[in-house]
Every structure is written in C-alpha cells, then in structure tokens.
Amino acid sequence: MPKFVELWVYLSATPLFGLTATLVIYVLAQTLYTRLNQPAWANPVLWSVVIIASVLLTTGVSYPTYFAGAQFIHFLLGPAVVALGWPLWKRRVELRQRWGRLLLAALAGGIAASASAVALGWLVGLPTDVVLSLAPKSVTAPVAMGIAEKIGGIPALAAVFAVITGLVGALFGKALFDAFKIPTDAAGWAARGFALGTASHGIGAARAMQVNADAGAYAGLALGLQVVLTSLLIPLVFRLSH
Amino acid sequence: MAEPAGHNIKGLTGLAWLLALQSAGELLSRGLSLPFPGPVVGMMLLLLALRWPLVREPVAACANFLLAHLSLLFVPVGVGVMTHLSLVSQYGGRMLVVVVLSTLIGMAVTALVLHALRGKSSPQEDHAQVR
Numbered sequence: 001m002p003k004f005v006e007l008w009v010y011l012s013a014t015p016l017f018g019l020t021a022t023l024v025i026y027v028l029a030q031t032l033y034t035r036l037n038q039p040a041w042a043n044p045v046l047w048s049v050v051i052i053a054s055v056l057l058t059t060g061v062s063y064p065t066y067f068a069g070a071q072f073i074h075f076l077l078g079p080a081v082v083a084l085g086w087p088l089w090k091r092r093v094e095l096r097q098r099w100g101r102l103l104l105a106a107l108a109g110g111i112a113a114s115a116s117a118v119a120l121g122w123l124v125g126l127p128t129d130v131v132l133s134l135a136p137k138s139v140t141a142p143v144a145m146g147i148a149e150k151i152g153g154i155p156a157l158a159a160v161f162a163v164i165t166g167l168v169g170a171l172f173g174k175a176l177f178d179a180f181k182i183p184t185d186a187a188g189w190a191a192r193g194f195a196l197g198t199a200s201h202g203i204g205a206a207r208a209m210q211v212n213a214d215a216g217a218y219a220g221l222a223l224g225l226q227v228v229l230t231s232l233l234i235p236l237v238f239r240l241s242h
Numbered sequence: 243m244a245e246p247a248g249h250n251i252k253g254l255t256g257l258a259w260l261l262a263l264q265s266a267g268e269l270l271s272r273g274l275s276l277p278f279p280g281p282v283v284g285m286m287l288l289l290l291a292l293r294w295p296l297v298r299e300p301v302a303a304c305a306n307f308l309l310a311h312l313s314l315l316f317v318p319v320g321v322g323v324m325t326h327l328s329l330v331s332q333y334g335g336r337m338l339v340v341v342v343l344s345t346l347i348g349m350a351v352t353a354l355v356l357h358a359l360r361g362k363s364s365p366q367e368d369h370a371q372v373r
Contacts, residue, residue, distance in 0.1 A: 018318075026314050045313045049320035056324060063325045070318035076308065077315045079260035081281035082267070083305035085288035101359040108355045113348025120340040126333055134340060138348055141319050146279035157326055159319040161341055166316065168345040176346055182353050191356040199348035206313040220309065222352075224285065231278045 012061045018069025025051050038210055040171045045163065045203055077142040080202075081227065087220030095221065102194065106225045109198040113138045113165075114234065129154050135238075137161040139230045140201040140223060147231055151238040162201065169200020170207035189214040197222030256304025259297055263287045 011017050029044035029051070036042050056066055067074070088095065095102065114135050121131040133153035136144040141162040148158030177192045184192075193215030196204035201223045209216030267284030270276060276283060291297045323330065330337070 022314075022317050026317055030314075045316050045320060048314075048317045049323065052317065052321045053324045056321070063322060066321065067318060070321070073315060074318040078264050078281045078284075079257065079304075080308045080312055080315055081279075082260045082264045082284035082288050083301070083308050085285040085292065086301060086305035087309070088285075089289055089292040101356065104359065105352050105356040109348045109352025112351035113344050116347045117340055117344035120343055121337075124336040124340060126336060126340070130329070130333065130337065134337075134344070137341065137344070141316055143279050143282060145319075150277075156319070156322050157329070160323045160326065161337075163316050163320040163323075164338070164341050165345045168342050169349060172342075172346065173349060176349055177353055180350060180354060180357075182357055187360050188357070191353045191360070194356055195349045195353035198352040199345050202312045203316060204349075209310075227282050227285070228278070231282050235277050 008059075012059065013065060015069035015072075017061075018066040019072055020069070021052060021055070021066070022048070022070045022073055040174065040207070043167055043170055043203075043207075046167050046171075049163070077140070081140060081142060084220065084224040084227065087217060088224040091217055091221050102221070102225070105194060106198055106222060106229055109195060110138055110226055110229055110233070113199050114230070128152075130157065132238075133158040134161055135234050136230055137165045138199055138201060139227050143227050143231060147234050150235050163203065166200045166203025169196050169204030173200070173204060173207065174211075186214055190218045193218035194222040198226050201226065252300045252303040253307060254304075255300035256302070259291075259301050260284070260288070260304060260308075263291065 026044060026048045029042075029047045032047075033039075033042045033044045052066070055061075056063065114137075117134040117137055118131055121134045126134075129152065131153075132151050133148045133155075135151065135153065136147035136158060139147070139162065141159040144158045144162040145155040147153075149155045173192070173196050177195070182188050182191055182195075189212045193205075193208040193212065196208045196215070197219030205216065205219035205223050208219035264281050264284040266287055267278075267282070268280030270287075271278055271280040271283045278286075288297075288301065292301065
C-alpha cells in the first residue's frame with residue numbers, strides 16, 4: 001500500500017499525468033457521448049472538466065501540477081484559432097454574397113451577448129473585475145483571455161466563462177431555436193449554426209457540426225467573424241468609456 | 243504505404259504553416275500594438291495566404307483535424323474553474339445565471355436577425371443558399 005502511494009505521488013507530479021488524464025478522460029467521455037446518440041446533457045467537455053476537477057480535488061493534486069501536462073493540449077488553441085481561417089475561406093463565396101446580413105447578425109448577436117452579460121453582472125452586484133471578465137465570453141477561450149487581460153478582467157475567469165458559455169449554447173441551443181420557431185430547412189440550419197457560433201464559439205460550433213453540416217459550416221464562419229469583431233470592439237468600447 | 247505517409251507530412255506541414263502564421267501574428271500584434279491577439283492576426287494572414295495551393299493543401303489537412311477535435315482543447319482551461327472555488331462559492335449562482343441568460347440572449351438575437359433578413363431576400367438568392 002505505501003508503495004502504491006509512493007508511485008501515485010511520483011506519477012501525479014509528472015507532466016505525463018495531466019496530459020494522459022486529459023486525453024483518456026476526454027476520449028472516454030466522447031465515446032460515451034457518441035454511444036448515447038449525442039444528447040446535449042452528455043457533453044464531453046462538461047463531463048471531462050467535472051471528472052478531472054473532481055479527481056484533482058479529491059487526490060490533492062494542484063491545478064498547476066495538472067496544467068504542466070495539460071498545457072500541451074491547451075497550447076494547440078493558438079494554431080486552432082489560426083486554423084479558423086480555413087472554414088471562413090471555404091465559405092468565402094457565400095460570405096461575399098451575404099456579407100451584409102451576416103455581419104449585421106454577428107454584430108447584433110455579439111453586442112447583445114456582451115452587453116447583457118455586463119449589464120446583468122452589474123445588476124446582480126458582481127465585482128468589477130468579474131464583470132469585465134464576462135464581457136468577452138462569447139469568443140473562444142484563448143481570445144477571451146487575451147481581451148480580458150487587456151481590459152482589466154481576470155484571464156483565467158474569462159476562460160472559464162467562455163467554456164460555460166459554449167456549454168450553454170451546446171446544451172440549450174436546440175430548445176431555444178425551436179421555441180423561436182427557427183425552421184430546419186437549409187437557411188434555417190444556417191441561421192441556427194451561425195447563432196451557435198456567434199454566441200457560444202467553438203463548443204457551440206462543435207455541437208452544430210455534429211447536428212448538421214450546413215449549421216456546422218456557418219458556426220465555423222460565425223465564430224471566426226466573432227473573434228475579429230470582439231477583439232476589435234470590446235477594447236475600443238472599453239477605451240472610450242474610460 | 244506511401245499514401246498515409248504523404249498525408250502525414252501534409253498534416254505536419256500544415257501545422258508548421260499554422261504555427262508560422264501564429265508567430266507572425268504575435269510579432270505584428272505586439273510590434274504594432276494592434277487590438278487583435280496574435281492568433282487572430284495569424285488567422286487573417288491565413289485568409290490571405292490560402293490562395294496559394296502550397297499553403298492551402300497542407301493547412302486543409304491539419305485544420306480539419308484540429309477543428310474536428312476543437313472541444314478537447316477547452317478541457318485544460320475548463321478544469322481551471324477549481325482554482326476559483328472561493329469566487330465560485332461566493333458568486334457562483336449569480337455568475338451562472340448571468341452567463342446562461344446572456345448566452346441565450348445573444349443566440350436568440352443572432353438567429354432572429356438572420357431569420358428576419360432572410361425573408362427580405364429574393365427567391366433566386368434563397369435558391370442559391372440551398373445550392
């Protein structure tokens with residue numbers, strides 16, 4: 001038994017542990033999700049986060065120790081953001097054709113999400129740095145962290161808000177679109193996908209890609225567009241209001 | 243045997259392009275103090291560079307793989323919620339309500355704007371969207 005404890009202490013302190021745990025638990029969560037026919041509540045990001053955080057908290061392994069390994073996965077977010085140019089480029093003809101209305105929808109949705117988050121945050125009395133971390137939550141985590149840092153929020157908290165935002169989109173998107181009677185024809189799927197990508201970035205887009213190819217393509221397009229708009233507008237608004 | 247090897251080097255070349263563009267983006271972002279984070283500048287550079295098959299083919303192979311597993315990349319930061327347990331225990335309920343409501347508002351506004359504008363388009367254009 002002490003031998004086992006010794007081995008655990010050794011293993012849990014190497015970067016290998018964080019990397020392996022993240023990949024293995026995610027692959028298991030993803031497999032289960034596919035087996036269950038992809039219900040929104042079985043979202044693999046949600047369950048991976050819950051399971052890994054619970055394991056770390058119960059075994060007393062610190063987050064920095066875990067992150068020493070998990071950073072190798074986290075690092076890929078940078079090139080992944082660059083790669084978002086690819087779905088944008090693939091849809092460039094439609095983008096040029098429908099440029100005006102897509103930009104209008106992206107602006108309206110992005111501003112509505114960000115402004116309502118800040119307003120509601122203030123309304124319920126959250127501290128200022130928490131409110132500022134809420135502002136960029138509609139964009140993918142690494143960009144949200146960068147923006148939060150620029151405007152005086154807490155980058156780590158901004159990342160967590162972004163992840164929860166993505167999960168909310170993936171979990172409740174379908175019910176919301178059905179309630180507002182957005183159809184499920186080609187244009188309707190485009191609108192649903194675009195809305196998911198705009199309001200809940202990569203996690204929402206991942207969900208859209210699984211449900212419908214058109215929705216997925218428009219979600220990818222929307223999240224690329226939202227990254228550009230948000231990183232331009234939020235620091236600008238912040239600078240003007242100070 | 244040759245084909246998967248060719249595919250693999252294509253994926254690696256694609257990753258090299260993405261990293262090179264991200265580095266260029268970081269340099270431009272910091273050097274010119276642009277409002278965009280480095281990877282976002284890298285994405286814009288990629289949009290310009292994709293017209294060349296030399297960039298396009300390898301990047302397509304790598305981007306498709308990377309974006310197909312995009313949600314995995316959020317797990318490490320997501321676990322970071324455990325470092326903010328005191329904030330969570332103090333404001334968790336309120337923060338969750340704010341995040342949920344604002345996300346639903348943003349999503350509804352986007353979908354409704356797009357849906358409303360679609361009604362105004364000509365039938366030909368609608369047909370073009372269906373393709």
